[in-house]
Amino acid sequence: MKPDRLNAFTDGVIAIIITIMVLELPTPKGSDFAALRPDLTLFGAYALSFINVGIYWNNHHHMLQSARRVDGPVLWANLFLLFWLSLFPFVIRWIGEVGLTAMPVAAFGVVLLLAGAAYYLLERTLIAAEGEDSSVAKAVGAKTKEWLSVTFYATAIGLAFVSPWISVAIYLMVAAMWLIPDRRFEALT
DSSP states (O other): OOHHHHHHHHHHHHHHHHHHHHHTSOOOSSSSGGGGGGGHHHHHHHHHHHHHHHHHHHHHHHHHHHOOOOOHHHHHHHHHHHHHHHTHHHHHHHHHHHOSOHHHHHHHHHHHHHHHHHHHHHHHHHHHHHOTTSHHHHHHTTOHHHHHHHHHHHHHHHHTTTOHHHHHHHHHHHHHHHSSOOHHHHTTO
């Protein structure tokens, strides 16, 4: 199977995830800036989630542009990634309801960590489908950002029980590391 259908399916699911996330934002109860204040935490969680989903979409797009074929394990690995991305609306709703408290902030980190693990699994299954000499395999490289991300996410999950704000700062830092699309794949397309 060619990767075009998988890419189109993923685009559709990510569009739905983003739509659900924005629907979680309540309408302010007034017409001035003060009316926005009660929902700033939820809006911040939405913005960080939107950025992270966008990073995954962008890098997924570039990776699949490099891929030549997909098989059953690739389809399942892609669904595993979409599962974790689909949990962003849940965790931002939780943060919106109880604020920046330990459990929802840690859960946000777990979703980030496991989405990263799922993306790695997708990379590995694409390489297995195409071989170690494939474009995807050549583009993957040393994985420095990936290992830093895992380390920072794991640290932030634990720190959520000390200070949720520190965890959020770490989540923002990791997102900033990934804002620039993965150049390893861009060079191949």
